[in-house]
Amino acid sequence: xxxxxxxxxxxxxxxxxxxxxxxxxxxxxxxxxxxxxxxxxxxxxxxxxxxxxxxxxxxxxxxxxxxxxxxxxxxxxxxxxxxxxxxxxxxxxxxxxxxxxxxxxxxxxxxxxxxxxxxxxxxxxxxxxxxxxxxxxxxxxxxxxxxxxxxxxxxxxxxxxxxxxxxxxxxxxxxxxxxxxxxxxxxxxxxxxxxxxxxxxxxxxxxxxxxxxxxxxxxxxxxxxxxxxxxxxxxxxxxxxxxxxxxxxxxxxxxxxxxxxxxxxxxxxxxxxxxxxxxxxxxxxxxxxxxxxxxxxxxxxxxxxxxxxxxxxxxxxxxxxxxxxxxxxxxxxxxxxxxxxxxxxxxxxxxxxxxxxxxxxxxxxxxxxxxxxxxxxxxxxxxxxxxxxxxxxxxxxxxxxxxxxxxxxxxxxxxxxxxxxxxxxxxxxxxxxxxxxxxxxxxxxxxxxxxxxxxxxxxxxxxxxxxxxxxxxxxxxxxxxxxxxxxxxxxxxxxxxx
Amino acid sequence: xxxxxxxxxxxxxxxxxxxxxxxxxxxxxxxxxxxxxxxxxxxxxxxxxxxxxxxxxxxxxxxxxxxxxxxxxxxxxxxxxxxxxxxxxxxxxxxxxxxxxxxxxxxxxxxxxxxxxxxxxxxxxxxxxxxxxxxxxxxxxxxxxxxxxxxxxxxxxxxxxxxxxxxxxxxxxxxxxxxxxxxxxxxxxxxxxxxxxxxxxxxxxxxxxxxxxxxxxxxxxxxxxxxxxxxxxxxxxxxxxxxxxxxxxxxxxxxxxxxxxxxxxxxxxxxxxxxxxxxxxxxxxxxxxxxxxxxxxxxxxxxxxxxxxxxxxxxxxxxxxxxxxxxxxxxx
Numbered sequence: 001x002x003x004x005x006x007x008x009x010x011x012x013x014x015x016x017x018x019x020x021x022x023x024x025x026x027x028x029x030x031x032x033x034x035x036x037x038x039x040x041x042x043x044x045x046x047x048x049x050x051x052x053x054x055x056x057x058x059x060x061x062x063x064x065x066x067x068x069x070x071x072x073x074x075x076x077x078x079x080x081x082x083x084x085x086x087x088x089x090x091x092x093x094x095x096x097x098x099x100x101x102x103x104x105x106x107x108x109x110x111x112x113x114x115x116x117x118x119x120x121x122x123x124x125x126x127x128x129x130x131x132x133x134x135x136x137x138x139x140x141x142x143x144x145x146x147x148x149x150x151x152x153x154x155x156x157x158x159x160x161x162x163x164x165x166x167x168x169x170x171x172x173x174x175x176x177x178x179x180x181x182x183x184x185x186x187x188x189x190x191x192x193x194x195x196x197x198x199x200x201x202x203x204x205x206x207x208x209x210x211x212x213x214x215x216x217x218x219x220x221x222x223x224x225x226x227x228x229x230x231x232x233x234x235x236x237x238x239x240x241x242x243x244x245x246x247x248x249x250x251x252x253x254x255x256x257x258x259x260x261x262x263x264x265x266x267x268x269x270x271x272x273x274x275x276x277x278x279x280x281x282x283x284x285x286x287x288x289x290x291x292x293x294x295x296x297x298x299x300x301x302x303x304x305x306x307x308x309x310x311x312x313x314x315x316x317x318x319x320x321x322x323x324x325x326x327x328x329x330x331x332x333x334x335x336x337x338x339x340x341x342x343x344x345x346x347x348x349x350x351x352x353x354x355x356x357x358x359x360x361x362x363x364x365x366x367x368x369x370x371x372x373x374x375x376x377x378x379x380x381x382x383x384x385x386x387x388x389x390x391x392x393x394x395x396x397x398x399x400x401x402x403x404x405x406x407x408x409x410x411x412x413x414x415x416x417x418x419x420x421x422x423x424x425x426x427x428x429x430x431x432x433x434x435x436x437x438x439x440x441x442x443x444x445x446x447x448x449x450x451x452x453x454x455x456x457x458x459x460x461x462x463x464x465x466x467x468x469x470x471x472x473x474x475x476x477x478x479x480x481x482x483x484x485x486x487x488x489x490x491x492x493x494x495x496x497x498x
Numbered sequence: 499x500x501x502x503x504x505x506x507x508x509x510x511x512x513x514x515x516x517x518x519x520x521x522x523x524x525x526x527x528x529x530x531x532x533x534x535x536x537x538x539x540x541x542x543x544x545x546x547x548x549x550x551x552x553x554x555x556x557x558x559x560x561x562x563x564x565x566x567x568x569x570x571x572x573x574x575x576x577x578x579x580x581x582x583x584x585x586x587x588x589x590x591x592x593x594x595x596x597x598x599x600x601x602x603x604x605x606x607x608x609x610x611x612x613x614x615x616x617x618x619x620x621x622x623x624x625x626x627x628x629x630x631x632x633x634x635x636x637x638x639x640x641x642x643x644x645x646x647x648x649x650x651x652x653x654x655x656x657x658x659x660x661x662x663x664x665x666x667x668x669x670x671x672x673x674x675x676x677x678x679x680x681x682x683x684x685x686x687x688x689x690x691x692x693x694x695x696x697x698x699x700x701x702x703x704x705x706x707x708x709x710x711x712x713x714x715x716x717x718x719x720x721x722x723x724x725x726x727x728x729x730x731x732x733x734x735x736x737x738x739x740x741x742x743x744x745x746x747x748x749x750x751x752x753x754x755x756x757x758x759x760x761x762x763x764x765x766x767x768x769x770x771x772x773x774x775x776x777x778x779x780x781x782x783x784x785x786x787x788x789x790x791x792x793x794x795x796x797x798x799x800x801x802x803x804x805x806x807x808x809x810x811x812x813x814x815x816x817x818x819x820x821x822x823x824x825x826x827x828x829x830x
Contacts, residue, residue, distance in 0.1 A: 073597075074589065074604040249590045262593035273500050275810040277826045284501045284808035286649065286747065288825040 017056045019444050020048065023437055026446040030176045032097050032436040043100040043494050050208050051095065056443065062204045063094050063439060069200050075193075076255055090193055091487030093438045096201065097449060097469040098492040107170070107178055107453070108463045110362030113353060115166050115455050118183060118340045120356040122162040125339060126152045136355050137348045141372065144423070145345070147338030149301065151308060155325060157334045159231035159459050164296075164332035165224065167191070167468070170451045171366070172434035179366045179431065181450065183349070185341040186333060187298050190468040190488075191220060191454050192256035195263075197490040198466075213495035215465035220454070221263035227458030228294050228332050235328055236293035243269045243283065245297040247315045257298050264296075271299070276319030279326045294330045301335050343392035343426050344370065366431050371422040380427040381418060384411045387427040389418070402478070404430055433478055436489065438471055448472045450480050451491065465493040499649040503591050505806040507650050510587035510595075511657035514634045517580040519665035521630035523548070523672070524567055526699035528623060531560070534688055544675035548668040549575040568619065577630055581610055596644035599637060606633045649747055656743040656801070663736035664794045667787045669699055670723055673716070674784040685715055693719040700731045720783060721775035724790075733790060737767050740797075747805070758800045766793045 025031050025038070033044045040048035054062075070076075070089045099107075124131050125142055126149075132139040142148055167188030169181040198217050202209050225242070232240040246257035248270050261268035273284050274292065282289035297304065303313040308321040323329045339345065347368040350361040369376040369387070380387060384403050391399035401414045418425055435446035453467035469489040470480035480486040523545055531541055542563035546554050549567070556562050570576045574583075585607040592600050609615050619626045638658070645651055673696055683689055693716040697703045706713070706722050706729075713719065726732040741763050748757055770790075778786040809818040810826075817823040 071608065072605055073601055074592075249586075254589075255592075258589075258592040262597075267500055267503070268593045269500060270502065273502050277810065278830045280830055282810075282826060282829070284810070286499045286501055286504045286653075286805040288808075288819070288822045289810075289829065291829050 017443075018052050019054055019056055019059050020052050020437070023444045024446070026435045028174055029432045029446065029448065030172050030174055030434040031446060032172075032434055032449065033095070034437070041098075041100070044098050046212060047096065047098060047208070047492075050211070059094070059439070066092055066094060066200050066204045069203060070196075073196075074255070075196050090482050091473060092197060092200065093447075093471055093473075093487050093489045094201070094204065095437050095439065095444070096490040096492045097436050097451075098494055101494050101496045103178070104465065104493045106362060108465075110178075111168055111453060111455055111463050112461055113357065113359065113362055114168065114180070114183070114349065115163060115457065115461060117353040117356045118166075118185065118349065119161065119163050119457070121352050122334075122337060122340050123156070123160055124356075126155065126336065131352065131355055134355070136351050137345065138372075141344055141423075142339060145339055145342050147336070147342045149336035149339070151321065152334070152336035157231075157324075158233050158327065158330050161231050161457055161459070162334040162337050163340065164228060164231070164334075164457055166455050166457075167452045168455070170363070170453070171431050172451070174432055176434070178363060178451075180349070180363050181366055181431070182343065182346060183341040184452075185337040187300065188452070188454070189253045189256055189298075190452060190470075191464070192259040193488050194454070194464070194466055194468050194491070195220060196259070197488060201490045212492065214492045215495055217464055217466040220456075220464050221260060221265075223462050223464075224260070224296070224456045225264045225266070227456045227460075227462065228296060228330065230458030230460075231330055231332075232293050233327050233330050240293035241283070241291060242266045242294040242296065243274075243292055245269055245271065245274070245295050245299055245317075247271075247299050247303070251298075253298065260296075266296070271313075271315045271317050274317045274320075276317060276323050279319070279323045279328055281317065281320065281323045281329045292329065294332065296332050301338065304331075304335065343390055344372065344423065347426065366428050369427040371418055371425040371427065376427075377418065377422050380425075381415060384414065386429065388430055389414055389425055389427045392424055392426060402430075430478070433472075433480075436469070436471065438473070438487075438489075440473070440475075445475065447475070448478050448480065449489065466491045499653070501806045501808045503594055504649070504653045505802075506587040506591045507594065507653040508657035508801070508806075510584050510591070511654040512661040513580045513584035513587065514637055515658045515661040516575070516665065517577045517584065518631045518634035519662070519669070520549070520567060520575065520577050520580065521627040522699045522701075523669060524564055525624060525627035525631075526695045527672075528560075528564075528627075529698075530692065530695040533691060540675075544672045547675050548671055551575070564623075578610060581607065581633070591650075594650050596641070598644045599640045602637055602640050606637075652743045652747045653805075656740055656747070659736040659739040659743070660794060660797065660801075662731060663733050663740065664791055666700060666723055666731050666733050666736065667790045667794070669696060670720055671784060671787045671791075672696065673720075674787070689716055692716070697723070702729060702731060705729050717775050717779055717783075720778065724778065725770065725775065734767070734770050737763065737770070741767065744801075757804050759797065759804050762793065762797050762800050766790070766797070 023034065025034060025036065033040055033048055035041055067089065070092060076089050121131065131137050132142060163185045165188060167184045167190060169184065170178045171181050172178055194217055228242060229240060243266055244257055244261040244264070246254060246268055248254065251257070258268055267283070269283060275282055275284065277289070281292040281295070283292050299315050302310045303315040305316050305318060305320040306313045307318045309316070320329070321335070324331055324335065347365065347370055350365055353359060353361040369380050371377045371380055380389065384401070385406070387403045389401040389403070401410060433448035433450060436449045437444045438447035440447070449469050449471045451467055451469050454464045456462055469491045470482070471487050471489055472478060472480050473485060473487050527542065527545055539558070541558070542560055543558040545563060545567065546558060566573055566576065568577045571579055571582070573579060585603050588595055588600060588603045615626070618629065641651070641654060673692060690713060693713065694703070697706055697719050700723060702723060706719065710718060710722065722729065722732065724733045727734060729735055744759050744763060748760065807818065808822065810822070817826070
């Protein structure tokens, strides 16, 4: 809405209302800012007090400033369905989502523990497969998965590192406990929004930032760069050449690819810019070929090398896998990491932590029914209305049944699908995602949020103190994906001692 | 520098320069027609011809041609198409250009899509064309001041001046197509007014008068716009900027100290140096300018094959450049 176009009386009226005045908590969900007794959580007090001084009018004005910043900087994603390649801004909500230092410390430890176990799992299943032999994870679930890459069997990537970047989706239950919803071990996206959201917040609320002790997120690109350099192939010289491989400007995440390349100080390349000669990867430059040692690739496994994977791929580099197998190039993430974030494998991650690390998982999973198990399947078929059913190989909120809001017809369809191919599905009880005050047409209202922190790993791992908070913008909705109309918020990991 | 990125850089710059020159031509033609009674057929058709549009289906009437050359996205030469293409090239190489530059390009892209630009076009055509000229000038200024002057910058300059040389040739050629009713009119006020307009469309009015004082015959304008060694829009000056940029690109790697691009540039510049305006007029101004435009086109092709078009067969066995193949082997 155009604030300047409102009649003056309305503006005056607006300006008297404190934005928290009419805020009503969700009936059961945990709220990120406000306690059940309507007091702010201790670590949110400064923030809530500061925001409460803003009138509705002022808040709207700053919100508009933020939107314009995104539009002017062209911080956009493309929408696939729109053939003219329209770019849209990812809706940004100005109310940040703070995380208290104590909770963060635990979460960070849990994330690092989890990624360590997942990385060991991948190495194990492409080598000895001990975890399968010990029957901790069912063998057929792994070996029959579409994500299991037989091309990786027996191959060890540089530094034994597979998952250089992971974005783990967390949700917070009614008690405020973080649960893992899924691990994204392939080519997780969204981190550019974490960094850009922070820039915009600082621009729009400079004074608020001065008084709040928020941990920096700006180091991410350098940390990623350093991590990848630490696992350069042994054949690389003293200053390895690193590039970011993007599917191209029509990919919805192209903005992010270019953002990261720019901030990591590396070249953004497309498949057509690279070629393989004598099992070595080269870049086509204006002065001839240049050796490439590390590829931070944002192209899926299937499209990486038409000689090994999909022959019709125009995005990849013919012969890339040969260079990889010969140890002449580092691919980040490694090929075949999809086996670790397969939704059918997800229910076993806590077991993996116990198996490989002899520790209890710090972060718990959402309870999950594995439809490949006959008992679980029959329970799921009887309780479709209460459950969320997910296809194991889909992402972005596609191929999913939200039981409580589904129609009889949709449930019937899913019943057939489940019976026909149970291996393809898991089901979970509906987790009531936490809420965060979010600006809506009716003023501030609770909207469901999730959280995606990022961990980068080379020879060691580092967890970004922050992450992407995605928010549903529709009342009651639990779907936060940007492709389904969700927005995002700045996430504040608070410094200790505040 | 990645070949594909260099190509985007080169074209981004060409499109920006092209939008400015299109605005210049439209603006000057508009102004010229206010003063003189020119037959309808000659009023706007030359503009289409110099842009290579020979089969315009509609009546070449003022508003129709201006719309076609300003807004029509189906016309690849329109200002809107040029600016959109510049922005798309910029978007693809955002990690190469500076953030300031990207924001400005994006800002104007949004402005072109907004009702503000349409309003200015409807209310004050001259101000609109001036604004379009300023877009390229501002972006060039930002680029000069915020982007490292490495190879990307050299390609930016190469594209800019190559396009400008070609555009100045085309602007001069307008005069050829604006046929005077009869030969006796050479040197008359209408002839001089047309030359003045061409001079102004290249921002050359004041620099010309500072050097030559009088505009007694039209060909002195052509002389100035083709041969002047220091005027930034003269063909010769633009070509020497191009040579400089190409030299820097080539010598940033010892393997490339000379290449085909050099040779074609050298031949064209040598030919210009050894010619005078009288030679051009004797040989036919239009024919001489056509030779310039065609050679510039050849230079574009040569830049493409030398720097951008790097082909290596899938098995790495054959390459379109023996030099490239040798470099591969050296690196294995």
